Amino acid sequence: MDTVEFTPTFEQLAWTFGGVEPIMKIKPGTMLRLWCEDAYSGKLRSTSDLPSQCVDINQVNPQTGPFYVEGAEPGDTLALHFVALEPARDWGVSTLIPFFGGLTGTDRTALLQDALPELTWVYQYDRARHLVTFEAARSDFRLELPAEPMLGTVGVAPPAREVRSSLVPERFGGNMDTPEMKAGATCYLGVNVPGALFSVGDGHYRQGEGEACGTAVEGAMNVTVIVELIKGGAPAWPRIEQDDWLIAIGSSRPLEDAWRIAQVEMITWLGELYGLDPMDGYQVVSQTAKAPIANVVDANYSSAVKIAKSLLPAPNAYGGMHDHLRSLGSA
Amino acid sequence: MDTVEFTPTFEQLAWTFGGVEPIMKIKPGTMLRLWCEDAYSGKLRSTSDLPSQCVDINQVNPQTGPFYVEGAEPGDTLALHFVALEPARDWGVSTLIPFFGGLTGTDRTALLQDALPELTWVYQYDRARHLVTFEAARSDFRLELPAEPMLGTVGVAPPAREVRSSLVPERFGGNMDTPEMKAGATCYLGVNVPGALFSVGDGHYRQGEGEACGTAVEGAMNVTVIVELIKGGAPAWPRIEQDDWLIAIGSSRPLEDAWRIAQVEMITWLGELYGLDPMDGYQVVSQTAKAPIANVVDANYSSAVKIAKSLLPAPNAYGGMHDHLRSLGSA
Amino acid sequence: MDTVEFTPTFEQLAWTFGGVEPIMKIKPGTMLRLWCEDAYSGKLRSTSDLPSQCVDINQVNPQTGPFYVEGAEPGDTLALHFVALEPARDWGVSTLIPFFGGLTGTDRTALLQDALPELTWVYQYDRARHLVTFEAARSDFRLELPAEPMLGTVGVAPPAREVRSSLVPERFGGNMDTPEMKAGATCYLGVNVPGALFSVGDGHYRQGEGEACGTAVEGAMNVTVIVELIKGGAPAWPRIEQDDWLIAIGSSRPLEDAWRIAQVEMITWLGELYGLDPMDGYQVVSQTAKAPIANVVDANYSSAVKIAKSLLPAPNAYGGMHDHLRSLGSA
Amino acid sequence: MDTVEFTPTFEQLAWTFGGVEPIMKIKPGTMLRLWCEDAYSGKLRSTSDLPSQCVDINQVNPQTGPFYVEGAEPGDTLALHFVALEPARDWGVSTLIPFFGGLTGTDRTALLQDALPELTWVYQYDRARHLVTFEAARSDFRLELPAEPMLGTVGVAPPAREVRSSLVPERFGGNMDTPEMKAGATCYLGVNVPGALFSVGDGHYRQGEGEACGTAVEGAMNVTVIVELIKGGAPAWPRIEQDDWLIAIGSSRPLEDAWRIAQVEMITWLGELYGLDPMDGYQVVSQTAKAPIANVVDANYSSAVKIAKSLLPAPNAYGGMHDHLRSLGSA
Structure with missing residues (x-):
């Protein structure tokens, strides 16, 4: 590398x-x-x-x-x-x-x-x-x-x-x-x-x-x-993957709009990963998402929405990119 | 009982x-x-x-x-x-x-x-x-x-x-x-x-x-x-104590106001518990608080602000009421 | 009387x-x-x-x-x-x-x-x-x-x-x-x-x-x-009629929601008065409505949306109630 | 010219x-x-x-x-x-x-x-x-x-x-x-x-x-x-002068913040024009300002705040610039 x-x-x-x-x-x-x-x-x-x-x-x-x-x-x-x-x-x-x-x-x-x-x-x-x-x-x-x-x-x-x-x-x-x-x-x-x-x-x-x-x-x-x-696949808003979590970040004002953006981005992501209909995706985030506020001080406020991978079928986001980079980084 | x-x-x-x-x-x-x-x-x-x-x-x-x-x-x-x-x-x-x-x-x-x-x-x-x-x-x-x-x-x-x-x-x-x-x-x-x-x-x-x-x-x-x-001691807004967390809940619209309420309530609580000046309390919540959103759907939106007790000197909230009730409940 | x-x-x-x-x-x-x-x-x-x-x-x-x-x-x-x-x-x-x-x-x-x-x-x-x-x-x-x-x-x-x-x-x-x-x-x-x-x-x-x-x-x-x-005809939100204006008042937080409520109420009213399709009503308010803020201080904020009657076909709101009461009041 | x-x-x-x-x-x-x-x-x-x-x-x-x-x-x-x-x-x-x-x-x-x-x-x-x-x-x-x-x-x-x-x-x-x-x-x-x-x-x-x-x-x-x-005198936010009105425009989200910006800018302007204390200026805008919403659709929402010159002592904004340009324009 x-x-x-x-x-x-x-x-x-x-x-x-x-x-x-x-x-x-x-x-x-x-x-x-x-x-x-x-x-x-x-x-x-x-x-x-x-x-x-x-x-x-x-x-x-x-x-x-x-x-x-x-x-x-x-x-x-x-x-x-x-x-x-x-x-x-x-x-x-x-x-x-x-x-x-x-x-x-x-x-x-x-x-x-x-x-x-x-x-x-x-x-x-x-x-x-x-x-x-x-x-x-x-x-x-x-x-x-x-x-x-x-x-x-x-x-x-x-x-x-x-x-x-x-x-x-x-x-x-x-x-x-x-x-x-x-x-x-x-x-x-x-x-x-x-x-x-x-x-x-x-x-x-x-x-x-x-x-x-x-x-x-x-x-x-x-x-x-x-x-x-x-190549391709650009998400509309920033996403973060960790070993245990899928995360989307929305940024806007008022704070509820930042949260809405992150929720919709996560529903989109669930659709990409599992072919899940948006209404079912809405239901899944409603019962599984964590929603830690990021900032309420900047030019836009930011809201994170995250779902534990343990609650979901094993996701294969971006072709397993996170796991790939994780193993490269550990090496 | x-x-x-x-x-x-x-x-x-x-x-x-x-x-x-x-x-x-x-x-x-x-x-x-x-x-x-x-x-x-x-x-x-x-x-x-x-x-x-x-x-x-x-x-x-x-x-x-x-x-x-x-x-x-x-x-x-x-x-x-x-x-x-x-x-x-x-x-x-x-x-x-x-x-x-x-x-x-x-x-x-x-x-x-x-x-x-x-x-x-x-x-x-x-x-x-x-x-x-x-x-x-x-x-x-x-x-x-x-x-x-x-x-x-x-x-x-x-x-x-x-x-x-x-x-x-x-x-x-x-x-x-x-x-x-x-x-x-x-x-x-x-x-x-x-x-x-x-x-x-x-x-x-x-x-x-x-x-x-x-x-x-x-x-x-x-x-x-x-x-x-x-007797006495009424908090301005709801507070929750768990074994490991102190929590305040604010409810208003837009969502940032719910968060502000909960933040200020927590700073007030830190002042009660530790005699902490509000500006120092502001600093402590800035570096230690978790801020999970509660609801973005009701007549008012609700925001929780919580601090791990493990980060703080042992709090004695309401004369140890939580521990007292906890032990009663376990019995 | x-x-x-x-x-x-x-x-x-x-x-x-x-x-x-x-x-x-x-x-x-x-x-x-x-x-x-x-x-x-x-x-x-x-x-x-x-x-x-x-x-x-x-x-x-x-x-x-x-x-x-x-x-x-x-x-x-x-x-x-x-x-x-x-x-x-x-x-x-x-x-x-x-x-x-x-x-x-x-x-x-x-x-x-x-x-x-x-x-x-x-x-x-x-x-x-x-x-x-x-x-x-x-x-x-x-x-x-x-x-x-x-x-x-x-x-x-x-x-x-x-x-x-x-x-x-x-x-x-x-x-x-x-x-x-x-x-x-x-x-x-x-x-x-x-x-x-x-x-x-x-x-x-x-x-x-x-x-x-x-x-x-x-x-x-x-x-x-x-x-x-x-009898009947209850508007969802308060309406005001003056000699020269039709007005709807929305109240909520944040202020844009108060404005949205008043806009939608006015579009509903235009539909009642003229049989106007909501999309055309949306267009009419977009080009004709005045939007003076009412309050930004109360438990809810209030926004007025008003249209000059002179811009519209003569409205017959509530069967001419305003004109009727106006003439009674003048007497 | x-x-x-x-x-x-x-x-x-x-x-x-x-x-x-x-x-x-x-x-x-x-x-x-x-x-x-x-x-x-x-x-x-x-x-x-x-x-x-x-x-x-x-x-x-x-x-x-x-x-x-x-x-x-x-x-x-x-x-x-x-x-x-x-x-x-x-x-x-x-x-x-x-x-x-x-x-x-x-x-x-x-x-x-x-x-x-x-x-x-x-x-x-x-x-x-x-x-x-x-x-x-x-x-x-x-x-x-x-x-x-x-x-x-x-x-x-x-x-x-x-x-x-x-x-x-x-x-x-x-x-x-x-x-x-x-x-x-x-x-x-x-x-x-x-x-x-x-x-x-x-x-x-x-x-x-x-x-x-x-x-x-x-x-x-x-x-x-x-x-x-x-030279100098830059206002913090856009101001407009008409023959009959002084106007300030705030732009932000949520809409109440756009309004707040315009209100504060107008109080600042009253202070410049009349040496008015901000608390008295706050009172003057509270009783005299019109507040027509400008937009609730753009990247920021905009709110105008305006006061009729007829309610105020004759203002001499920017050394009479508006009247000067008005007369040039008419010529």
Whole structure:
């Protein structure tokens, strides 16, 4: 298997999906070992570093990429199998940013109240114990929490000539902020432009579902990912396969529309896998789906819908791609 | 412990929260063994029984109750610990009801499209193997699914003189349709009127998160519940405690508001348990909360927010009420 | 024409739709001259009277009624023609109430920000010039504004055994807070219970569309209304007819659903009036409807959809009921 | 005054805001006489021309532009005064497009129901009487409606490197679909990139508020517009000034957020014009604002909030820019 290592310089970081020249061309079947900067571009390092003072709003959520996948054409399906996600620093950072987050007025839910206080929390990462430590800012309180590394942002270039900020989750993937995007997961994305032009970023050392305050335990990440290409079969919305789960991710506003998108995508997938009529598929998701919220803070809200494979006849999604990549990654 | 058995006649069923005389008075500390009719009032028994033909729309989601809890006053907290939920029939039923459900236009999301086909699925319940079996209506497809009994509807009389249909989830509980309401769970509800006037119903042999099509595997249920009263301390919104989880349930529209309510309620609870400042509480839920959607089909949508106790210092919620009732229930 | 005058004592005020014994029985064709207390129950009289200190939250938005209309049965249509709305005091009051209003977090849009300042504005009403005067609380600014009296709340008892707070706008009418409910308007409401049990209240000396801060220029009102009954023909949602406009009012959340309801109701009405196919009706509203928002602050949001009669063939709604009542009222 | 006439060839049409080289550079103070193609790129000409067969989904809503305004820098304010909007053809077209519109499931409000029928209506435009004629497709019904020409789409290049489809309404203007964008209106837009790069298109011969079915009476338009530049003062969201009204336009989902944005923008504007404290401004909009919905069908929904100048002290917005351009346009 071709293996490529890449650590971008600051100048090589991408800030959008679409609109950026590929950083390199790769063949399907390549394994990439990538370094991803954190969502603050690494500018926050202590509790006294506040986002409004230290972070350039035009330089947030940097992406490593985009990569041009040889042979990828619109209508194809890109498969990204995450072999490993490893914290690249010994600390991660979360913040309260004025008028950003799920429990405050925002630029969209425009209100007249004062902003919440701006705060920065630094979580030390204990590599040996694979823990991050929360130290309360305004209380005497401390928690050790298991590290559960994931990627907030995985996407391809959008269709219809658009260029979107890396802060946006959409049909093309992007900033979905779902904890399902973890090591062992295979993400399937529809290709919209020649080469697919995918990028990844926004490492989280851990995150609650919803990402309530707008930021996870943000940290630089070493990402090992195998890239494969499936001709045709482009899903309308991002899908994720894990060893035990089939997952669809919808992103829109209001949140019920994100959920509806993911439900319908899952019903479509069940139809592809089992020839199941949509009404029967509707019934199956109604009784079997889990529905963990992904984010309620980004430009679109994201909702995951997932079904345990153990409840279903053994699925053969994309010709067994996940199992194939899983075994390649284990090797 | 006082133990009371009660199986309502059809005439004794309640259809609202509030507006109904109590079916009996009970003392705090009583264990109730109740029978609950299914949400269709038992009118659907085969795949040819369609809701529009067999079910009276004014007789859906019947409640067993209400019970007057002696000593309960507005501002108090009712604790309902579910010792056992046992399917009372050998079959459950799910349906597609015209213009009802999450993936169709409704009376609220008023559209001009034709209704989806009306369909009834009957799930046989295998008591020995604790399984329900899905038989597809329009495809050749069959699934055996673990029974996971839960109650869709648990609530008290609402405040401010209101009487609400048992189809409504709200501040007072009601038709939240969350799989978290299962055996082993303790539900905490704020008391709004003297006696609390709680009732339960809407047994589900299993349900996916979101209850996409609007109905779970609906089935009559034998419910064993211990009722306790905590003076004062009424939560603003329903809370659930399980052996391993703290849970808050918000209900509103759009779905993001249901999620916001549950998040804020959880932050309030963390403040009560640990003296945690709200901004630190916001941070803790941001990194630790699970957020499974409960329903996206009822008069209000419901969202659960839950935190694993294992991530927190040992909580002492309501003076250890859950552990106390748990041990009583096991005895 | 029978004419009845009625001024309720405080004890006679109603606080809900449904759940209240009728204050009197009237025959269809009766003209009522009613006095309505303001939404604060008259408790705010100066800029130093703050809602949280002076107003009992269980005694807001009092209704005059309910009236039992002889012969009214479920499925019938109640017609209320407002002959005159006359300010009953020389002042009205608006307020900022903590966590209430469209530009603040609320009990539903639950956020962590501090409340906006609590403020009371008193508007003097100049009867001769029919003006109300705004005096800014925190700026040196004053506006004379035309009085445009309207009723925020007009409704009947709800169906399905429910009792709803007078703060709620719904299918049964209620707290719609639309400036379209003014002298000269005829409101059509579907009857849900024998006698209809309608009530009116919540006089506004003027209000912007949306009622952004949650309160209009609230003032006691003398209301002259003719009550008529149409057998059958109950509209699904409230309709209003004025000399120049046909109007439908939808109430739900999110706001787009309120708009959808009103659009579909209007398309239904066009079908009734002209035999117009729903797809053609959809086209007609698409090119002719005005869509002024009513409220974005109440338990449901309300949206009005209206079409100028001048654009349509002369409508004969409800057998010319509006013109009939209009001429009676003028006499 | 410099006057420039420009009729784009098909190849010169723009399909996005941002991402396109300017079609020409102009000086502030220039009057442009532009021809705008209709939203279907002129491909629909009879009732048998259906969008799914005749229209390329990647070639809808073409823009005339973008124009580079000399001296325009980020933070500046572009003023576009529409002197005249004149139908350029003798017919306009509206359609029902599958899964597009406000009263159907869509790609976002993803449902399982069948699509509505696909339909095309052609409206003849009677230039002499300035009327368009509706001929029902499935009923025997005909309406003559006043032509009320407007532009659905007016915008500048977005910030933060984004490129957005011309179907999107946003902070940068775009496809707001508000009938307020008519001859005599001055639109103020914040500049995001050097030269502003504005374009216009999407002529409507008339449109209801909400644009319910997703398309107005779409028609090619001759547009006469004077372009001016104000240094600094960029509004956060689009503003419109007419002879009699101040207007702000918010665009987001759900619809209440679009309304909130427009309300807050108007309160900000009142603060700029009169030094009014935001809480007093909140009160003023609460009692004086009109709130006509603009669209409930596009990628974002749009809401207009407007206040009659007659209710306010004479405003001096942007140094009297509107009156200045108005008089230039009349000359």
